[in-house]
Amino acid sequence: MDAGVMDGPTVTIDLAALRHNLAVLRARLQPGVRLLAAVKADAYGHGAAITAPALERSGADAFGVATPAEAFALRTAGVSAPILLFGPIDRHIAALVEADVALTVPDARALAAIEAAAPATRARVHLKVDTGMGRLGIEAETAAPLARAVERSKHATLDAIWTHLACADEADADADDGLTARQLTRFEAALASVRAQGIDVPCAHAANSAATLRLPRAHFDLVRPGLAVYGHHATPGAAALVPSDLPALRPVATLRAPVTFVKRVARGDSVSYGATWRAPRDTVVATVRLGYADGYPRAAGNRGEAVVHGLRVPVVGRVCMDQLMLDVGELQGSVRPGDAATLLGPDGPSAAALAEAVGTVSYEVLTHLNAPRLARAYADDADAAG
């Protein structure tokens, strides 16, 4: 990619990579299994207003969001595919139903809120079963009475029953007696108990990215990948667990920032707040216009890496609000102000590597990519340039 002069830090979103990842995920599925792309948190920081329509054009069947505002924003962006709101809500129900957004019902209270809102048309309901995530949902044993109550409601239609896996990106998912296997067994039992009542369950879903890639048993009628759509695994450990026959996912986002200043630093000189880094030899340090106010983790000080002129170089000293420093001594004096440093992306560190360096998961690193000061560019899509 072009590493020319830049004004400021920029996230470039590669829509061809997005399409590639969608195809890799789709290839894991049996015919007829649908794919819902999780585009919550502004498409994991990638910009939902552009990525969701691009995914829809490439055949994503549905979208998942976390808040009503995210659902309405997708409709404003022109998305016409089904949308599921993952969290339960008791406000905006009539407007969400009017926008044809399916609602999660994890208990009788959520159903009562729909009844009270009395939307003009029936709410599409995805009944949520807690099989072991411990976050949201009805106990598997009591799914059938709630499904019956949805079925009887004048204001709701049962569109699906779903659950969420806690450990699909861990070795647990391969164990016969692990939490993932127990969650799936509970989910299958909940589905069977509802169907045994003669209640039609048009769709069941459970799989996030890791389960889509690794666990065919979890695919049911629809899968809900997010992270993999954007080309990532949660951690380097999770990446190591994906099947060896899987074509590599391509990171969709590249974070680049310009070098603004280059200076010689003598052995023993310190760099940045707290003087936490001292030059181990005479070297050259490049200052880069990217800081924690741009979404780059402060914890990456003395831990993160960048790629400059194709070479991996360390972040030295603490990351500041607007700037960070790189030891570019290995680059033989070739670095100039205006050169680009790649902090994340296919030609730079992976989100999983940065996340591991700072003690988090790639989800958190990526969701910071929509920091307001970052410029955003979309590549490889005629409809979405800019």
Ligand SMILES: Cc1ncc(COP(=O)(O)O)c(C=O)c1O
């Ligand atoms: C309910 C639900 N489904 C699917 C996903 C997608 O998960 P992943 O990004 O791991 O694929 C998420 C994200 O955390 C989620 O909360």
